[in-house]
Amino acid sequence: MSLLQLIWAELKAILADKTIVITVFGGVLFYSILYPLPYLHQVPTEQQLVVIDHDRSSLSRQLIRHADASPKISVIAELGSIDEAKRWIETGRAHGLLVIPANFRRDLLLGKGVTLSYGGDASYFLIYSAVAEGLISAGLDAGQNIQRLGMLAQGDNAKAVEQSLNVVKLNSIPAFNPSLGYTPYIVPGLFLLILHQTLLIGTGILGASQWRAQGYWQQVSPLKLVCGRIAAFMLVYSLLSSYYVGYCYYWYDVSLQASIGRVALLMLPFLLATSAAGIAFSSLFTRRDLPTQVLLLISMPILFVSGFVWPTALIPEPVVAISQIVPAVPGIMAMLELNQMGASWQSIMPQWLQLWAMVAVFFALAYWGVSKRLKPVS
């Protein structure tokens, strides 16, 4: 059996196995739509806020209007007491509250300080930060208005007032993901993980169903089988990766900085290492339903340890060290740096070499595992 024939036989075996087709093709296509689905609206806006206005003056009403004008907040009701607001938040009708103290306007005009209280439901951080940001900017605005009026009344000219109100301009701008959107944040890393996991499951199921049966895989040497299988899965996954990294990244507004050649050069060791790891991993199983279960259990830890959801610096070092044996961990980081953050090729060199080292190690393991599996039968 020549290598080309073997690759052809592998491809036929992959396509003939309904479970692998469901997982590899079905899973990849299904997840490309399902996973980003909740995040399609990108940024939480118009969070429901209730106001407790103890002042009922022109200024407090203006403040409420300003808060309502913020894109992050929508004022849905004015309530009489904080207890009532609490009930609204507990029943999920509102997510934040603003308390305007009594004598708000009078104290400000007299030049006394006043304190506005904001509260947000921190059970949901994204909602809380939207409420807090919106209210703080509305509050600052009201404060500046008062200051401006006071200074103008004292006879300062308008231009000088403007300057002394803004001593320094803080120009705070998000880099790499300018819209602060949720899909550009989640999609690049997550999609690589989906490719990684489905590839491992695919090779795992294929191996697990073959070891105890008769077929073409016993007619070739283990080395040839490993090479042929890697080649077959590389063919399938170069297509699926093009769909994910090429089309889906673009479709979900992910920022793209690297050239196609560089991305391909990064994907090459990533896919090679993953398929070799998958074949090595498959030699552990003879039950077809087990590889999926094991990989499902480790998906979430891999996602969180890869460093884009939760900073690596805060994860205990032993956990980070163990995670380095998973191809997805250096793979995701290298992809984010290269393609989303525009780093130079030199700076992802360590991860790239690490991936090639994994190719070597997992290939050796795959060879060892497969030859062990094939020995007793032949």
Place this chain on the structure above:
Amino acid sequence: MIKALKREFTALQDDPWQLALVSYIPLISIIALWLLFSAGLPRQLPVAVVDLDNSQTSRALARQLQANPVTKPISYTGLPSAEAAMKQGEVYALLVLPYGLKRDLLTSKTPIIDIRYNSQFLLVGKLLSSQLQASMADGLKPLGELKLLAAGVPMERVAVNLSPVSSQTTALFNRNNNYVGFLVPPVLIALLQLVAMMVFANSLNRELRWNTTKQWYQLGVYKVIAAKVVFYTPLVLLHGGFILALIYLYLGLPIAGSIAVLLIAQTLMLLAVWLVVLTIFFVLKDSARVISFCTAMFAPAFAFMGVTFPTHEMPQLAQWWRVIMPTSHYIETHIAVVSYGQSLIASLPQMLSYWGFLLLLIPIGIFAKKGFAESELAATSEAANSMALKEQ
């Protein structure tokens, strides 16, 4: 019934993977996931500081970052090296103190301090943006004070003049913005659902693998299913209890309501998971495919819970998908009990939201009646496999 229960017990003993799945695997996974987030509060996040002014003022501002527990300033002499560090993810934000900062301040011009934060890492980026702005605003206050004093404003009025409206922001229900309290419960609940799904699917698949479907039907279809439910619900619930004990008893995170209510809610969630798995099992009747299909369904459950990204901001289609995930029903009760101290009576309406899962009883009934006639042939090859396994 007791015979069916005994049958489950012997089956469990014969299956090392299933045994692992109800004993140490969930424990290891739970502890591993908790360890990842165990830091709880983000601290000492590296920030690149490029001081082009090198004046007393700019150094004072840089020191301000040192004093903030969230940020750890790292000095860079030039913009290019800081930029490279930012692109490599070594620092999560970049602060540029411009040349002539002090001079501009003294001569009443408005200098611009540039902050760039890494929003590709959204969580860290947003946090740093607000922390850096707060640090800078605080660091600039002494300058404003000096200016006001020089203009003849009396000392007592300086603070009020600087910021007439001060604000008091309260993070309700999670006072110090602890990520363990926010992120770990939903992550672990998603894990519990996966484990529950696998345990039940394996227990059903075993009948196919060992070709015991005939025996199953002789004993009575629903009797055996009931035995499986009675047998596995407490076992999985034990892990759910472990999650709650770890977070709210061992780590001592605040919980306003009672854990008992949460356990009842978890039981209902498990029953809903069982119904979904049963439906998929009776429709597909193939062990690997059942697992693949259940995995495809339940793996993204965390994204749909609406804890990280709010539910009411999801598109309609996502909200529909969310409804068929038992975890999203549970998590609402969980947050209400933990944060708002909801009582059992108030939780009942939420628990009734599971009623839709009862509709699954119809397809289960139809497909269970059909039996396994056609699939038995396919199952024999699998059975041969497992026989070979047993011989070893």
